[in-house]
Amino acid sequence: MVVKPFGRTIRGSLWRPASTRSISKTHKDDRRRTRSTSHPTPTIASGWAPTGSTTYAIRRGPQRPAEPKTPKTLNPQPPNKPMTDVTRTVYLDSGEQKLEMQKYRLAVIEGDNEGETGTFEERQVEIGSSPDNDIVLDDAAVSRFHAMIEVDERGYLLRDLGSKNGTFVGGLGVREVYLEDGTTFRMGKTRIRFNITGEEAEVHFSNKTKFGDMLGESLAMREIFSLLERVAPTDATVLVEGESGTGKELVAEAIHNHSPRKDKPFIVVDCSAIPRDLIESELFGHIKGAFTGATGNRKGAFEAAQGGTLFLDELGELDLDLQPKLLRALEKREIKPVGSNDTIKTDCRVVAATNRNLIHEVKEGNFREDLYYRFAVIKIELPPLRDRPEDIPVLVEHFLKSANKMAGRDGVDVSYKTMEKLKRHRWPGNVRELKNFVERAVLLTQGDEIETRFLQTTEPTPENPEAAQESAASMADLAIEEGLPFKDAKNRLIEEFEKSYWMRLLEGTDGNVSKAARIAGVHRKSVEYILKKLDLSREDIVS
Ligand SMILES: Nc1ncnc2c1ncn2[C@@H]1O[C@H](COP(=O)(O)OP(=O)(O)OP(=O)(O)O)[C@@H](O)[C@H]1O
Secondary structure, eight states: OEEOGGGOEEOSSSBOSSOSSOHHHHHHHHHHHHHOSSSOOTTSOTTOSOOOOOEEEEEOSOOSOOOOOOSOOSSOOOOOOOOTTTOEEEEETTSOEEEEEEEEEEEEEESTTTTOEEEEOOSEEEEESSTTSSEEOOOTTSOTTOEEEEEETTEEEEEEOSOSSOEEETTEEESEEEEOTTOEEEETTEEEEEEEEEEEEEEEEOSOSEETTEEOOSHHHHHHHHHHHHHTTSOOOEEEEEOTTSSHHHHHHHHHHTSTTTTSOEEEEETTTSOTTTHHHHHHOBOTTSSTTOOSOBOOHHHHTTTSEEEEETGGGSOGGGHHHHHHHHHHSEEOOBTOSOOEEOOOEEEEEESSOHHHHHHTTSSOHHHHHHHTTEEEEEOOGGGOGGGHHHHHHHHHHHHHHHHTOSOOBOOHHHHHHHHHSOOTTHHHHHHHHHHHHHHHOSSSBOOGGGSOOSSOBTTBTTHHHHHHHHHHHHHHHHTOOHHHHHHHHHHHHHHHHHHHHHHHTTTOHHHHHHHHTSOHHHHHHHHHHTTOOHHHHHO
16 A cells, blocks of 8 residues: 555555646645645645635536537547536635535556556546556556546546547447446456545636636636635745646746735746756855856845745756755755855745656655655646647637737638647647647748648547558658668658657757657657757757
8 A cells, every 4th residue: 555645545556656747636635635624734825725615506517618529539429428416516605616526436457457446536637558647557558648537517527538549438439438436448458447435525616717827728727727826825835747838937927926926036947957066056146266267246046036936947857966955945944155154044935847757756766855845835737738628729819819910910810620630639749839830830821720731740640540651651652663672661751750750849849858858758868869860950940
């Protein structure tokens, strides 16, 4: 038996130690600590406890207009009758919505992970073979991000995420289906049983679809907005986790701008961009003569952010040696500039972000556990864009407006069909990639509508699973026509694929090689080697 951070009890190796992406886990963990009257948690900043808990109306069933269902599915099957008596939305007099639900249990009853079980109160749980899922399956027939369970006011929706081998309920391949208590579903060779536990849980959603510059209509983002509305005005330290391009910096800025510190400085330190021997001075400052080249006293970021907010980006990259000093600065609220014996009192709020799974880094010995828990008082996990397609229309419209203005165009728009395709794209570079795509598409289109041909997809999408086969087939035709030996033809195809893959990925990370390496799951040095081999430069890609 393993006990997860924040008291979440899990069993077996199936359930990963902590999520880098599913927001609900953390929020609920945090909520659980504040809501529970029998176990109050003193570490949460005041002002965080939910307000307006009096309810005045209870509604069942869908609260928002149902979105048109995807017209083309691999195995079309309309969602079945949901269990409306198990989940329900409650309107609070604060204007917020509250989703009341019951915790659910997933048990692997067939496959390599047979016998492993877990109880969840998360609104979203991702299942797949990648370690970045909430449920990690050791099954070669399971895709990296295979399916997810999403709880809404209608019940517990099992959604296939465009997996290669599909998700099956009762022998039928499904794209979306509401689960009943006791339903079993299969992916690859793994069969999982779903059960409602009867224990209650709840999730709060903001009634707004914007927080600062952050837009989002999905329940996942409104859940984050609700948390931010409570946390921003306090002085609580916040850790933001999420894949590259999900909006972590935007969250940090919004926290600052919604806090009483908004008129004071907002200082950003990118821990991955500063050389190891300079980072201490960058954070804490130095005095004259502290090291060669220190010709005068210099203030560090903590002092520069006095009265305001210090945003530590890429916290996961911070050197282990420096971590105790950062911990001391956070706990004692004082710093010691390099070379000085005197301490300086600091008054700044700290928000940090990382696209690493920090608890995993703790387990690997790369990040101090005490520092992790100091930061994780409030943890916000931004979901990847692929898990919140409902946000795509509002984001596309927003980016279209600015792209039209930038390109001096007037009214380049998007069709319903294109929007549906965009909603099904996987967006490895998340919102940044979507923004870049819209900007590129507005510039390149000659008509009045953006088109998905400017989306140089690297993988077959659910609406066009044949795309990859088609391009491979036409290359095969060409190779045969040219009389190329098989080996040469294969190498050419691989090289073309590699080129497109790295160009797309680097475009999505604005040319940041470290981030691209992390997304691709390879070492940074390998990316540099591949780019050299393919004769690609970072500048060519992002210019
Ligand atoms: N919810 C959102 N609404 C509007 N714009 C967004 C949203 N999320 C991200 N963006 C935009 O996407 C781009 C990337 O966002 P941001 O830099 O905050 O991501 P990040 O997670 O910090 O990325 P990285 O880890 O690569 O630094 C920015 O242009 C930002 O304005």
